[in-house]
Amino acid sequence: MKGIKMGILMLLCCVQASSVWAQVVGVAAKVNGVEISNFRLERHFADYLLAQGRSVGAIRSPNVYKRFRKEALEQLIDKELLWQEAQKRGLNVDPVRVQTELKKLKAAFGSPENFARRLVQEGFDESSYTDYLRQELAAMMMLEALTPVSAPSAAEVERLYQLNVKQFERPELIQARHILLKVSTASDQESIAEVHKQITSLQQQLNQGADFAALARRYSQDSTAEQGGLLDDFQRGDMVPSFETAAFALLPGAISEPVLTQYGWHLIKLEQRHPSLTMPQQEAKELILRQLANEQINQARTATLVQLRADSEVVILSR
Structure with missing residues (x-):
C-alpha cells in the first residue's frame, strides 16, 4: 500500500x-x-x-x-x-x-x-x-x-537456512591506508633498491611522528592518494598475498615495514579491524521468512x- x-x-x-x-x-x-x-x-x-x-x-x-x-x-x-x-x-x-x-x-x-x-x-x-x-x-x-x-513453513525456512548458512557470515575485515611508490618487480635490482630508499625515508618520517595521511597525499603514486591512502575495507583474498599478509599482521594504528608487490613498494597503516560476524540464527531465519x-x-x-x-x-x- x-x-x-x-x-x-x-x-x-x-x-x-x-x-x-x-x-x-x-x-x-x-x-x-x-x-x-x-x-x-x-x-x-x-x-x-x-x-x-x-x-x-x-x-x-x-x-x-x-x-x-x-x-x-x-x-x-x-x-x-x-x-x-x-x-x-x-x-x-x-x-x-x-x-x-x-x-x-x-x-x-x-x-x-x-x-x-x-x-x-x-x-x-x-x-x-x-x-x-x-x-x-x-x-x-x-x-x-x-x-x-x-x-512459509518452518521446515522450508530451516531448509533454506541450512543451504545458505554461509551467506549469514561476514568475514574479518580491515580498513587500512597505504603509500605506494611504484616500481616493477621486473625492473633491475638497482631501480628496486632506489625506490626502497625513498620508501624507507618516508618510513623514518613516520617514525618521527609525521602524519601518514598527509604523506600519502603528497607522495603516494596510487589512486587513493587524494584520500590520504585510505582503502575500502577488505578481507583476506582481496589483495595480493604480500600486501595482505603484512596488513592483517598489524595492530590498529601500527605501520608496516616496506612491502614489495608487483606494483611497487608500500607502507601500510592499519586503521581498524572488524572481526568476523555471524548473524544470529533467529535473525537469519526471520530474514529468510520475509524473503x-x-x-x-x-x-x-x-x-x-x-x-x-x-x-x-x-x-x-x-x-
Whole structure:
C-alpha cells in the first residue's frame, strides 16, 4: 500500500503544464472495451519514471524510451483490470479512507492552494482526482484480495537456512591506508633498491611522528592518494598475498615495514579491524521468512494478473 501512496504523491510532483497534457489525444489501449487514453498513459508514464528516479527528459535513447513507455502501459492495463474486477465484485473503498489519504496528500504540499494548483497542472480537479485516488486504492485492495498466500513453513525456512548458512557470515575485515611508490618487480635490482630508499625515508618520517595521511597525499603514486591512502575495507583474498599478509599482521594504528608487490613498494597503516560476524540464527531465519513471503506474494500477484488478462480482451493501440 505504501507504494501506491508514494506513486500518487509522485504523480502530483511531476512538473508538467496543463497545456502540455491538453495536447495529448488518442487512445493507448482498450481493456474490455474501456479506453485508456494517451492522456492517461502519459500522465502515468511520468509517474512510472519518477518511481525509478528518472524523468522523460533524461532519456536519450529512443529504444529505452519505448521500453519504459511500454512497461508503463502494461502496468496501467493491470491497474484497469484490477479496477474492473473490483467493480465486478462490488469492492468499495471506504470514503473515509479516501478522504484521509486526500488530507495527507494536501498536507504534503503545504497548503490547499498549492495542492489545488498542482492538480490543475496535472489535468485534474479535486473531484476527478478523488476518483483517481479511489480507483488506485481499489486496485491495490483487489490485488491483495485475489492473492492470499499462506506463511512459509518452518521446515522450508530451516531448509533454506541450512543451504545458505554461509551467506549469514561476514568475514574479518580491515580498513587500512597505504603509500605506494611504484616500481616493477621486473625492473633491475638497482631501480628496486632506489625506490626502497625513498620508501624507507618516508618510513623514518613516520617514525618521527609525521602524519601518514598527509604523506600519502603528497607522495603516494596510487589512486587513493587524494584520500590520504585510505582503502575500502577488505578481507583476506582481496589483495595480493604480500600486501595482505603484512596488513592483517598489524595492530590498529601500527605501520608496516616496506612491502614489495608487483606494483611497487608500500607502507601500510592499519586503521581498524572488524572481526568476523555471524548473524544470529533467529535473525537469519526471520530474514529468510520475509524473503520467502515476498517471493510468494510476487508470484501469486503475477499469476493473478496473467489470469485476469487471459479472461479479458486487451487491445494495445499505442506502440
